[in-house]
Amino acid sequence: MADVRREIDRIDRALVDLMAERQGYIEQAARIKANRDEVHDDARIEDVVAKVLATAAERGLSADIAEPVWRLLIAKSIEHEFNAFDRRKDS
């Protein structure tokens, strides 16, 4: 069991690295968007979730895990993006 947990911990570190990289692009989006009402984009949310579910099906990740995890990740990313947008000097 210790070996299994060591592998889970290794994977979690890799996921944190990828999520931090993703967060960096969320921050770039907050700098690029001209208007605050562009931060929450329902069409893009559904596009992201559809692409994730297609990749999850190919790679063997359960949709029951992938869909709620990504919907929460996107919701928290949008909160982060609103905060970054509102900290802009020009907003």
Ligand SMILES: C=C(O[C@@H]1C=C(C(=O)O)C=C[C@H]1O)C(=O)O
């Ligand atoms: C990063 C964006 O901003 C938001 C964040 C999204 C995400 O975390 O994938 C998706 C839609 C947007 O509401 C974007 O518009 O692409």
